[in-house]
Amino acid sequence: MNEFIIETMGLRRSFGGHMAVDGLDLNVPQGSIFGFLGRNGAGKTTTIRLLLGLLKSGSGEVRVFNEVVTGPEGNPDLRRRIGYVSENKYLYPYMTVQQIIRFTRPFFPQWRSDLERRYLEMFNLPPNRKISALSKGMRTSLMLLLAMSHRAELLVLDEPIEGLDPAVIETLLKELVALPATEGTTVFFSSHQLAEVEQIADHIAIIDGGRGVVQGALDDLKVQYQRLRIVFEREPAPISWPAGADHVLQEGRTVSILASRNVEAIVEQARSLPGASVERFPVSLKEIFLERVRSN
Numbered sequence: 559m560n561e562f563i564i565e566t567m568g569l570r571r572s573f574g575g576h577m578a579v580d581g582l583d584l585n586v587p588q589g590s591i592f593g594f595l596g597r598n599g600a601g602k603t604t605t606i607r608l609l610l611g612l613l614k615s616g617s618g619e620v621r622v623f624n625e626v627v628t629g630p631e632g633n634p635d636l637r638r639r640i641g642y643v644s645e646n647k648y649l650y651p652y653m654t655v656q657q658i659i660r661f662t663r664p665f666f667p668q669w670r671s672d673l674e675r676r677y678l679e680m681f682n683l684p685p686n687r688k689i690s691a692l693s694k695g696m697r698t699s700l701m702l703l704l705a706m707s708h709r710a711e712l713l714v715l716d717e718p719i720e721g722l723d724p725a726v727i728e729t730l731l732k733e734l735v736a737l738p739a740t741e742g743t744t745v746f747f748s749s750h751q752l753a754e755v756e757q758i759a760d761h762i763a764i765i766d767g768g769r770g771v772v773q774g775a776l777d778d779l780k781v782q783y784q785r786l787r788i789v790f791e792r793e794p795a796p797i798s799w800p801a802g803a804d805h806v807l808q809e810g811r812t813v814s815i816l817a818s819r820n821v822e823a824i825v826e827q828a829r830s831l832p833g834a835s836v837e838r839f840p841v842s843l844k845e846i847f848l849e850r851v852r853s854n
Contacts, residue, residue, distance in 0.1 A: 563586050564609060564744075566608075566621075568617065568619070579604050579608065579615075580767065580769050583773075585773070589738045589743075591761070592760075593749065595763070596851070600851075601767070603645050603716055603748070608627070609746075611627045614628070614630065638665065640714060643705050645716040649689045650689060651688070670707055674707045677703040677707060678703065683700055698718065711742070711744065715749075717749055717750070718749065727754065731757060760777070761775050762843070780843075785839040785845070786813075786816075786836060787813075788815070788831075788834050788837075790813075790832075790833050791832075793811050794808075799815065799827065800820045802817050802821065803817050803820075804849055816849055
């Protein structure tokens with residue numbers, strides 16, 4: 559099997575002249591937990607709908623499980639291999655929790671009743687309560703149960719922790735971390751909660767204006783990006799730094815640099831300057847995210 563579960567090549571989709579997804583290339587490794595990040599309106603949900611074949615692309619190509627996704631008219635067998643939690647969390651409001659579980663089961667031959675019971679208890683879902691009477695967090699939990707109980711090879715989650723209380727979020731994150739090892743599941747999830755993404759993701763992509771601006775293994779990105787703090791004996795004149803010094807802030811004798819590449823060259827130049835001392839600090843996913851969307 560291809561090492562990538564999801565691939566997009568030059569993916570584009572517009573609405574009324576607005577380019578929602580603009581030449582996007584994605585590579586989601588098999589067995590990864592892949593965080594998909596961007597501001598509101600960056601194109602995340604449109605991309606997810608293209609991946610699932612719920613929308614047809616304007617141009618470019620989507621491949622899932624090495625199969626070309628053609629759009630709403632095709633790929634029914636492919637969708638049985640995917641668990642999906644949508645952003646709007648819509649479920650049939652007139653059904654009870656148990657009724658929608660019974661309704662969903664027959665569509666998935668590999669449905670796991672043991673997982674169903676486990677998630678009912680884990681999410682504290684009342685089986686006989688109507689969906690219209692569930693809180694937003696409970697509707698999210700129910701969608702997660704439906705997506706995770708049929709042994710999906712790929713979980714696609716759009717804002718999966720929205721409305722959940724902190725205790726349930728912590729339990730869910732542990733469950734998602736275990737899935738690649740125990741079930742071989744690939745998890746692709748979009749979220750605004752950067753701390754939670756950083757806690758569990760091993761790969762990320764950041765998009766802005768429908769274009770990819772960062773993609774890679776999170777550990778590699780944290781090595782690639784560094785925060786430098788340079789203190790001089792006296793306030794320096796303006797300095798021209800090598801490429802990769804993306805965000806430079808000078809306050810008196812102190813210069814702070816967020817570097818995305820060429821870190822060693824920047825450090826070497828700083829140490830060559832008279833009276834300069836250099837400290838290096840790791841950066842958080844939040845710092846990488848804010849720098850990349852701020853500069854686009």
